[in-house]
Amino acid sequence: MTKIASKTGEIKDRRDSAPGEERITENELAGGLAGYLLGFGLAILLTIASFLAARTDLIYQPAVVSALVVLAVAQMGVHLVFFLHLTTGPDNTNNILALAFGVLIVALVVLGSIWIMAHLDENMVVMTPHQAGTMP
Numbered sequence: 620m621t622k623i624a625s626k627t628g629e630i631k632d633r634r635d636s637a638p639g640e641e642r643i644t645e646n647e648l649a650g651g652l653a654g655y656l657l658g659f660g661l662a663i664l665l666t667i668a669s670f671l672a673a674r675t676d677l678i679y680q681p682a683v684v685s686a687l688v689v690l691a692v693a694q695m696g697v698h699l700v701f702f703l704h705l706t707t708g709p710d711n712t713n714n715i716l717a718l719a720f721g722v723l724i725v726a727l728v729v730l731g732s733i734w735i736m737a738h739l740d741e742n743m744v745v746m747t748p749h750q751a752g753t754m755p
Contacts, residue, residue: 657701658698665693669690672690673687
C-alpha cells in the first residue's frame with residue numbers, strides 16, 4: 620500500500636515494519652510522535668486496567684495475581700516495542716541478545732536467592748536449649 624524510498628534508492632513497503640519501528644522522513648515534522656503517543660496511550664490503559672483488576676470484585680480473587688502478571692508482561696511489551704524500539708529486525712539482533720542475557724542473569728539471581736533461602740533450615744545446626752535462650 621504505502622511505498623517509501625530509502626537512501627539507496629530502493630523502494631520499501633511500509634507494511635513490512637514492526638509496530639514500534641518508526642522511519643523519519645524529511646516531510647514529517649516529528650516522525651516518531653505518533654508511535655510514542657500510541658505507546659503512551661497503551662501504557663496508560665494497561666496501568667488503569669491493573670489498578671481496576673486489583674480493586675474490583677469482577678475478577679475471581681485467586682486469579683487477580685495472574686491477571687496482574689499478564690498485564691505487567693503486556694506493559695513490558697509495550698515499553699520494549701514503542702519506547703525502546705526493540706523489534707525483530709536484523710539491526711536489533713544485538714539488542715535482543717543483550718535483553719535475553721539480562722533476563723537470564725536476573726532470573727538466576729532471583730531464583731537462586733529463593734532456592735538458597737528455602738533450603739537454609741536444612742543446613743543449619745540444631746540449637747541447644749541454652750543457645751536458644753529457653754532455659755529457665
